[in-house]
C-alpha cells in the first residue's frame with residue numbers, strides 16, 4: 183500500500199473531486215461515515231460519553247460531521263470547537279451549520295476557557311489538526327493537548343494525531359496528542375511507523391473514503407507499507423520439475439569462538455526459506471556444532487581455529503551471507519575484502535560485517551552493486567554516524583544506499599528497507615522478536631531468497647515481511663516473552679502459507 187506525502191495527499195483529494203464530479207463536502211461526509219461506522223462497531227451496545235475536539239480546518243470539519251451522525255444515532259455527545267483562529271474552512275462552516283440545524287450548539291473554547299472535564303471511561307475524538315498542521319501548537323492549545331493526554335479517556339485521532347507533522351520531526355513532543363487509535367483516511371502516513379513518532383498514533387486503522395484508485399496506482403510514492411497482498415505479489419512459485427540446483431547454493435560465512443549459534447540459525451533459516459543448498463563457512467572450532475546442529479547443511483572450515491580467514495570454495499555461490507557472529511579480527515576483514523573483490527554478485531552483509539565496513543571506509547567502494555546491508559540501529563549509527571531525527575536518518579541512509587548502490591534494511595519495530603531511493607515499510611513483527619538471534623534468522627531468510635533467484639531488493643522486502651510474519655505466528659502460540667529465534671525459523675513454512683490465506 184502506497185504512503186503519500188502531504189502534497190500528493192492533497193493532489194489525490196483534488197483529483198478525486200474533479201474525476202467523481204463531487205463537492206469536497208462529499209469527501210468529508212464519507213470520512214465521517216467511516217469514522218462513525220468504525221466507532222459503532224467497536225462500541226457495540228456501550229454508550230460512553232463522546233467528547234469531540236474540533237479545530238477550524240477540515241480536520242475539525244470531519245469531527246463536526248461525525249458529531250452529527252453520533253447525535254442522530256442517540257449517543258451522548260459534547261463538541262468543543264478549539265477556536266485557535268478566526269479563519270474557518272468552508273467545509274468546517276458547512277458542517278457547523280448542519281449541526282446547528284440539528285439544534286445542537288457546540289461550545290467554543292479559547293484561551294479564557296476552563297479546560298473541559300474529562301472522565302475515565304469517556305471517549306475523546308481528536309479532530310483538532312490534521313495534515314494541515316504547519317507550526318507547533320502553542321499556549322492554551324498546547325495546554326489542552328496535554329490535558330487530553332493526561333485524562334484517562336480513550337483517545338481516537340482523526341486522520342493524524344493532532345500536533346504531528348507528516349513531513350518532519352516534531353519540534354516539541356509535549357504538543358502532540360497521544361492516541362490509542364488513529365483512523366487515517368485512505369492511505370497510511372510515514373510518521374506512524376518511525377521510532378520517534380509511532381507511539382503517538384497508537385493502533386492505526388485505515389478508512390477507505392473512495393479516493394481515486396487510478397490516480398493512486400499511477401502516482402509514484404517514495405514509500406509503501408508492505409502488507410499481505412504486497413508480499414503475495416513478490417512470491418515466486420516453484421515448478422513441478424525444479425530441483426535443488428534451481429534454488430541455488432547459499433554460503434553463510436560467519437561465526438567465531440563462542441558465537442557459532444548465530445551461523446547455525448542463519449543457515450537453518452536460509453534452508454527453510456527455500457535455498458537449494460546451504461554451506462556454512464566457519465572457523466574450525468565450529469565444525470561439529472554445525473554438522474550436528476543442521477545435518478541438511480554442508481560445512482567448510484577456514485584455516486583458523488577461532489575466526490574467519492581467507493578461504494576458497496570449490497563452487498560459486500548464488501548468494502553469500504557474511505558477518506554474523508564473525509568478530510572483527512584482521513584476518514576476517516581481509517576475507518571480507520577478498521569476497522567483495524572476487525564475488526562480484528550482490529552479498530548480504532550483517533552484524534560484524536557491517537562493523538568492519540564502518541571501521542574501514544576504504545572498503546565501501548568494493549561493495550558489489552545491489553548488496554544488502556541489514557543493520558540494527560546501533561550498527562546503522564556506526565556506519566552512518568549520528569543523525570538528528572528519523573527524517574535525517576532516512577535521508578542519510580538513502581544517500582548511502584544511492585551512492586554505493588546497495589540495499590539498506592534498517593531493522594526495528596517497523597523495519598524499513600531502502601532500495602533505489604524507495605522506502606518499504608514492513609507491517610509484520612512484534613516485540614517478542616526482540617530476542618538474540620532474531621536478526622541472524624532474518625539474514626538467513628533473505629540470503630536464502632537471493633540464492634533462489636529473487637532480485638536482492640525483492641528478497642530484502644519479502645524476507646523482512648516473512649520474518650515478521652513467522653514471528654507473529656510464533657507469538658500467537660507462545661506469547662512475546664518465551665519466543666526465541668528458533669521459533670521464527672519453525673514458523674517460516676506457515677508464514678509462506680499465510681500469503682495465500
Ligand SMILES: NC(=O)C1=CN([C@@H]2O[C@H](COP(=O)(O)OP(=O)(O)OC[C@H]3O[C@@H](n4cnc5c(N)ncnc54)[C@H](OP(=O)(O)O)[C@@H]3O)[C@@H](O)[C@H]2O)[C@@H](O)CC1
Pocket residue numbers: 191192194195209210213237238239240241242243244266267269271310311312313314315316317318319320340341342367391393
Ligand atoms: N482526502 C483527504 O485527505 C481528506 C481530508 N480530510 C480532512 O482534512 C484534513 C486537512 O484539513 P486542512 O487542510 O483544512 O487542515 P487542518 O489540519 O484541519 O488545519 C489547518 C488549519 O489549522 C491552522 N494551523 C495549522 N497549524 C497550526 C498551529 N500550530 N496553530 C494554530 N493553527 C494552525 C491553519 O491555519 P493557517 O496556517 O492557514 O494560519 C489552518 O487554518 C485532513 O487531515 C482530514 O482530516 C477529509 O475531510 C476528507 C478528505
Ligand SMILES: Nc1ncnc2c1ncn2[C@@H]1O[C@H](COP(=O)(O)OP(=O)(O)O)[C@@H](O)[C@H]1O
Pocket residue numbers: 557558593594595596597610611612613614615616617618619620621622623624
Ligand atoms: N519490537 C519489535 N517489533 C518487531 N520486530 C522486532 C522488534 N524488535 C526486534 N525486532 C526484529 O528482530 C530482529 C532483531 O535483529 P538484531 O537486533 O540484529 O538481533 P540479533 O543481532 O540478536 O540477531 C530485527 O529483524 C527486528 O526488526
Ligand SMILES: [K+]
Pocket residue numbers: 241308309310311312339340341342343344
Ligand atoms: K487529528
